[in-house]
Amino acid sequence: MSAAPGWNSELECRLIEARNSFIARHPQSCELHDQARTVMPSGNTRSVLYYQPFPIAMDRGEGSTLWDIDGHEFVDLCGEYTAGLFGHSDLRIRAAVQEAMARGMNLAAVGRAECELAKLICARFPSIELVRFTNSGTEANLMALTAARVHTCRDKILAFRGGYHGGVLLFTPHGPSAVTVPFPFVLADYNDPDAAAAVIEQNRHGLAAVIVEPMLGSGGCIPGKIGFLKALRKATSEVGALLIFDEVMTSRMSEGGLQTRLGIVPDLTTLGKYMAGGMSFGAFGGRADVMSLFEGRLPHAGTFNNNALSMAAGRVALGEIFTQDAAEELYERGERLRASLNGRLMKLGVAMHFNGMGSLATAHFRVPVCRPYMPTAREDRLRELFFLDMVQAGFYLARRGMIALSLPVRQSDLDRFVDAVGGFADTHQCLLGPVDTVA
Numbered sequence: 001m002s003a004a005p006g007w008n009s010e011l012e013c014r015l016i017e018a019r020n021s022f023i024a025r026h027p028q029s030c031e032l033h034d035q036a037r038t039v040m041p042s043g044n045t046r047s048v049l050y051y052q053p054f055p056i057a058m059d060r061g062e063g064s065t066l067w068d069i070d071g072h073e074f075v076d077l078c079g080e081y082t083a084g085l086f087g088h089s090d091l092r093i094r095a096a097v098q099e100a101m102a103r104g105m106n107l108a109a110v111g112r113a114e115c116e117l118a119k120l121i122c123a124r125f126p127s128i129e130l131v132r133f134t135n136s137g138t139e140a141n142l143m144a145l146t147a148a149r150v151h152t153c154r155d156k157i158l159a160f161r162g163g164y165h166g167g168v169l170l171f172t173p174h175g176p177s178a179v180t181v182p183f184p185f186v187l188a189d190y191n192d193p194d195a196a197a198a199v200i201e202q203n204r205h206g207l208a209a210v211i212v213e214p215m216l217g218s219g220g221c222i223p224g225k226i227g228f229l230k231a232l233r234k235a236t237s238e239v240g241a242l243l244i245f246d247e248v249m250t251s252r253m254s255e256g257g258l259q260t261r262l263g264i265v266p267d268l269t270t271l272g273k274y275m276a277g278g279m280s281f282g283a284f285g286g287r288a289d290v291m292s293l294f295e296g297r298l299p300h301a302g303t304f305n306n307n308a309l310s311m312a313a314g315r316v317a318l319g320e321i322f323t324q325d326a327a328e329e330l331y332e333r334g335e336r337l338r339a340s341l342n343g344r345l346m347k348l349g350v351a352m353h354f355n356g357m358g359s360l361a362t363a364h365f366r367v368p369v370c371r372p373y374m375p376t377a378r379e380d381r382l383r384e385l386f387f388l389d390m391v392q393a394g395f396y397l398a399r400r401g402m403i404a405l406s407l408p409v410r411q412s413d414l415d416r417f418v419d420a421v422g423g424f425a426d427t428h429q430c431l432l433g434p435v436d437t438v439a
């Protein structure tokens with residue numbers, strides 16, 4: 001079956017209407033974008049934040065509320081693409097940052113907060129015996145891959161189509177992007193244990209590492225099946241390659257990351273996003289015999305690796321705020337939210353579904369989804385319409401339809417979001433098509 005005849009022109013009409021309303025409601029953002037384009041290609045410096053007709057410019061945030069420069073208020077469900085776990089104004093994080101600033105920035109020295117943050121991370125993550133800090137998740141992955149290649153004296157890396165490991169480690173459903181660093185990658189399909197095991201076996205003498213997100217984050221919040229992840233653990237151990245879990249997004253799934261929830265221990269783990277309370281951050285860690293490469297054999301530089309603000313904020317964020325109980329509670333809240341959203345959509349019988357786990361979810365316009373895919377033109381338009389409708393209703397989410405809950409988000413706002421999504425599906429039922437629609 002397909003969506004109702006004439007969906008194409010009807011979808012176009014509704015999209016034009018939604019875009020026009022967006023433009024009319026955001027004159028200041030539009031003007032800022034025009035200015036920004038004169039000095040930055042596309043008017044921005046972070047591609048994910050750009051969308052048509054122009055991106056909303058935010059002015060400020062408090063708790064889980066955002067205000068744009070046009071004066072609109074939003075419930076923040078974007079959660080800074082998972083880095084905003086603590087919201088925008090947690091007093092304990094602010095105090096830690098202010099205290100660190102008062103002690104002087106850029107001391108060019110090791111310090112207490114750095115050591116304490118490292119201890120917290122090693123105590124929480126089963127796979128991490130030793131850890132080092134970076135400025136971003138991208139750098140953490142570059143360092144982990146390099147460590148694996150030096151440790152194994154091998155070259156190749158298995159990555160998965162649709163995986164994202166940073167600005168220069170990006171894999172579309174078709175393969176590496178033009179900006180991906182030229183490591184000798186071999187690729188396999190996500191959630192296909194047999195294919196992955198076969199590729200690992202074929203490359204058994206040259207394979208240094210397998211890098212995988214235990215749930216694809218930007219690839220659509222697609223959880224890795226337990227059989228798939230276990231197969232990777234088994235096959236890498238058999239051929240002597242290292243298994244790297246990229247937990248930059250998924251580390252929020254429990255106190256000790258998604259690896260703790262799954263009961264799978266990788267050789268190396270990479271972290272980032274929320275862990276320094278919203279300051280820039282990355283970390284890579286794992287087996288002591290691999291990490292001890294950095295005891296003299298391999299250099300690891302970075303002016304801001306242990307910057308005072310990130311270290312101080314991280315110590316409070318992990319040590320005092322995102323405790324085991326807080327992590328469990330957030331996970332359960334997210335599970336309940338997704339069940340409510342999907343319950344609403346199922347009742348309407350439309351081909352729309354929220355994939356994900358815990359506090360992370362992404363809207364898809366096909367059901368079911370267990371592998372990354374290239375969206376059709378129709379799905380792209382539906383996604384845009386969904387984003388514009390949610391913005392109009394006062395909910396800010398990632399343009400690709402991803403939501404990341406923050407600790408301060410109010411239950412009443414989540415209930416209103418479920419109603420807004422239900423309203424969207426009801427209004428556009430004929431465009432979404434029935435649940436058995438093949439996109």
Ligand code: PLP
Nearest residue numbers: 136137138164165166217248249
């Ligand atoms: N790995 C994953 C799974 C991510 O989702 C991201 C960012 O979204 C990164 C790595 C890169 O982190 P950063 O943006 O801090 O470089």
